[in-house]
Amino acid sequence: MSATTTTPVTSLTVNTRVYEGQKPGTSGLRKAVKVFQQEHYTENFIQAILQAVGDHLTGCTLVVGGDGRFYCKEAVAKIIRIAAANGVGKLIVGQNGILSTPAVSTIIRKYKTQGGIVLTASHNPGGPDADFGIKFNCDNGGPAPDNVTNNIYEITKTLQCYKIIPDISIDIDKIQNISIEVDGRPFTIDIIDSVNDYVELMKEIFDFASIRKLLQGSTDKPAFKILINSMNGVTGPYVKRIFSSELGVDDTSLVNIKPLEDFGGLHPDPNLTYAKDLVNAIKEGPYDFGAAFDGDGDRNMILGKKAFFVTPSDSLAVLAANLKLIPYFQKTGIKGYARSMPTAAAVDRVAAKNEMKFFEVPTGWKYFGNLMDAGDLSLCGEESFGTGSDHIREKDGIWACLAWLNVIAGLGKSVENILLDHWKVYGRNFFTRYDYENCDSACADKMMQSIEALIEKPEFIGKKLQYEGKEYVVKQADNYSYTDPVDGSKATKQGLRILFVDGSRVIFRLSGTGSSGATIRMYIDSYENDPATFEKDAQLVLKPLINIALELSELRQYTHRDAPTVIT
Ligand code: G6P
Ligand code: ZN
Numbered sequence: 001m002s003a004t005t006t007t008p009v010t011s012l013t014v015n016t017r018v019y020e021g022q023k024p025g026t027s028g029l030r031k032a033v034k035v036f037q038q039e040h041y042t043e044n045f046i047q048a049i050l051q052a053v054g055d056h057l058t059g060c061t062l063v064v065g066g067d068g069r070f071y072c073k074e075a076v077a078k079i080i081r082i083a084a085a086n087g088v089g090k091l092i093v094g095q096n097g098i099l100s101t102p103a104v105s106t107i108i109r110k111y112k113t114q115g116g117i118v119l120t121a122s123h124n125p126g127g128p129d130a131d132f133g134i135k136f137n138c139d140n141g142g143p144a145p146d147n148v149t150n151n152i153y154e155i156t157k158t159l160q161c162y163k164i165i166p167d168i169s170i171d172i173d174k175i176q177n178i179s180i181e182v183d184g185r186p187f188t189i190d191i192i193d194s195v196n197d198y199v200e201l202m203k204e205i206f207d208f209a210s211i212r213k214l215l216q217g218s219t220d221k222p223a224f225k226i227l228i229n230s231m232n233g234v235t236g237p238y239v240k241r242i243f244s245s246e247l248g249v250d251d252t253s254l255v256n257i258k259p260l261e262d263f264g265g266l267h268p269d270p271n272l273t274y275a276k277d278l279v280n281a282i283k284e285g286p287y288d289f290g291a292a293f294d295g296d297g298d299r300n301m302i303l304g305k306k307a308f309f310v311t312p313s314d315s316l317a318v319l320a321a322n323l324k325l326i327p328y329f330q331k332t333g334i335k336g337y338a339r340s341m342p343t344a345a346a347v348d349r350v351a352a353k354n355e356m357k358f359f360e361v362p363t364g365w366k367y368f369g370n371l372m373d374a375g376d377l378s379l380c381g382e383e384s385f386g387t388g389s390d391h392i393r394e395k396d397g398i399w400a401c402l403a404w405l406n407v408i409a410g411l412g413k414s415v416e417n418i419l420l421d422h423w424k425v426y427g428r429n430f431f432t433r434y435d436y437e438n439c440d441s442a443c444a445d446k447m448m449q450s451i452e453a454l455i456e457k458p459e460f461i462g463k464k465l466q467y468e469g470k471e472y473v474v475k476q477a478d479n480y481s482y483t484d485p486v487d488g489s490k491a492t493k494q495g496l497r498i499l500f501v502d503g504s505r506v507i508f509r510l511s512g513t514g515s516s517g518a519t520i521r522m523y524i525d526s527y528e529n530d531p532a533t534f535e536k537d538a539q540l541v542l543k544p545l546i547n548i549a550l551e552l553s554e555l556r557q558y559t560h561r562d563a564p565t566v567i568t
Pocket of ligand 2: 101121122123294295296297298299
C-alpha cells in the first residue's frame with residue numbers, strides 16, 4: 001500500500017441554511033438523490049452526524065463506505081472534507097467508496113472505531129432519479145439507536161454552519177494511506193480493500209470446507225447447484241471472492257455481480273416480486289438453491305429447488321433450530337433468539353422448545369443491538385428479509401446464505417425437506433405481507449387512525465371476526481410499544497396489532513424506509529399444526545384472515561387500491 005503525505009491545509013466555516021425534514025427513518029436519512037444534491041443539504045447532515053458524536057469526535061476513527069449507488073462517490077468526497085475539518089483523526093474508506101452494510105459493521109468492530117457512515121438507500125432503486133441515503137452506525141457497529149438519531153435530527157434543525165476543507169481531493173479508487181496535516185492536527189485516510197475483512201470473518205464463522213464439499217460434490221454425491229443474484233448491488237465483489245475464489249463455484253452461477261450506480265434499473269430488493277429473475281431461473285433450471293441480496297447487502301432471500309420459497313420468518317426458525325451446526329455458535333454458545341414484532345412467530349416455538357431466551361422487538365435492526373451487546377442474543381431476523389447474528393450488529397445477506405449452506409451441508413437434506421421436517425416438529429406459521437406502495441400519505445394516516453380507534457374500543461376484545469365460515473376471536477389489540485430490557489428506553493406507536501385467541505395475528509404498519517408517499521404494510525400470521533396443511537399455499541390458507549383484515553381496515557376504501565403492489 002502506498003503512503004502519501006500532503007501539504008498542510010486549513011479548514012473553513014461555511015454558513016448554511018436549515019433544511020427541514022432531515023429526520024432519520026427506520027434506517028438513516030433516505031431521500032431522492034435530487035434532495036441530497038441541493039446546496040448544503042448533504043453537508044448539513046454530515047456535520048450534524050459529526051456533532052452528535054460529541055466529545056469522542058476529536059481524533060476519532062470512522063469507517064466510510066456505501067453500496068456504490070449514484071451519488072456515493074460525491075458523498076464520500078464530502079465526508080472526507082467535512083470530517084477532516086471537524087477534527088476526526090482517521091477515516092477508513094472502502095476502495096471506490098464500496099462497503100456493504102455488513103462490511104461496515106465488521107470493520108467498525110474489528111478496528112474498534114468510533115462508528116461509521118453508511119451511504120445507501122438499501123433496497124430502494126438507485127440512479128439520478130431514484131434514492132440515496134446516509135446512515136450513522138455507532139461504535140458497536142450497529143445502526144444508531146433512537147436517542148442518537150433524534151439528537152442528529154435536533155442538530156439539523158438549528159444548524160447555522162458547517163466546517164470543511166474545500167480543497168482536499170482524494171483518489172478513493174486506489175488502495176492507499178494518506179496523511180494530511182489539517183489545522184495543525186494529523187488526519188489520515190486509509191483506503192482499504194472493500195472485501196478482505198468481511199471474507200476473513202466469514203471464514204472464521206462457517207465451515208468452509210464442508211460447504212465447499214457440498215458445492216463441489218463428491219464421488220457419491222452430485223454437486224449441490226446454487227445460483228446467486230447480487231441484483232447489481234454491493235454484494236457482487238463479496239460474492240465473487242467468497243463463492244468463486246473460496247468455494248469454487250462457477251462464475252456462471254453468480255449473476256449481476258458488478259455493482260452499478262443504478263443497479264442496472266433493478267429494484268434491488270430480494271423478494272418474490274423484485275427478484276423475479278432469480279425465481280424464474282431457479283424454477284426452470286437445475287438449481288438446488290438460490291439466494292439474492294439487496295443493494296447494500298444486508299437483506300437476503302433463500303429459495304430451494306424449483307424456487308421453493310423460504311419465508312424470512314421460517315428461515316430464522318430453521319437456522320435457530322440448527323445453529324449448532326455452525327462452528328461460530330459451537331464456540332460462543334447460543335445466547336438467545338429474537339425477531340421483530342411483525343415477523344411470524346415461528347422462531348418463538350424453537351426458543352420455547354429449547355428453553356432459550358426469546359425477545360420481540362419493534363421493526364428495525366437497531367433494536368437488536370442492545371440485546372447482543374448485553375450477551376443475551378445470538379440470532380435474530382425480520383420478515384423484511386433480514387437475518388443475522390451477533391457476529392456483527394447489522395443483518396447480513398451473505399452470512400444468511402452461508403448459514404443455510406452450512407446447515408444444508410450438515411443435515412444432508414434439500415431445502416424443502418429441511419422445511420417439511422421442521423414443520424413436523426414445530427408446526428407451521430403461515431405468513432404473508434401485503435404492501436401498498438406509494439399511497440397518499442394523508443389517506444394512509446387516516447386509515448391507521450381509524451383502525452386504531454376501532455381496535456382501542458374495549459368491546460373489540462372478544463369480538464368474533466368471520467370470513468367464509470372461518471372464525472377468529474380477538475384476544476388483544478393495541479398500538480405496539482416496546483421497552484428495551486437493557487437500557488429501559490421506550491419505543492411507542494410501532495404498529496397496530498390484532499392478536500387472536502388461536503395465536504394468529506394481523507398487523508398494520510406504515511413503512512419507515514420509503515422516500516416519498518406512504519407504504520402501508522399489512523402482515524398476516526397464522527399457526528397450523530395439522531400436517532395436512534403444511535404443504536398448502538400460504539395465500540390459500542390465509543385467505544380468510546386476509547379478507548377479515550381488508551374489511552376491518554377499510555383499506556380498499558381509504559387507498560382506492562384493489563390489490564397490493566407487492567406480496568411477500
Ligand atoms: C430496514 C431495516 C430493517 C427493517 C426494514 C423495515 O431494512 O434495516 O431492520 O425491518 O427496514 O422497513 P419498513 O419499510 O417496513 O419500515
Ligand atoms: Zn439493505
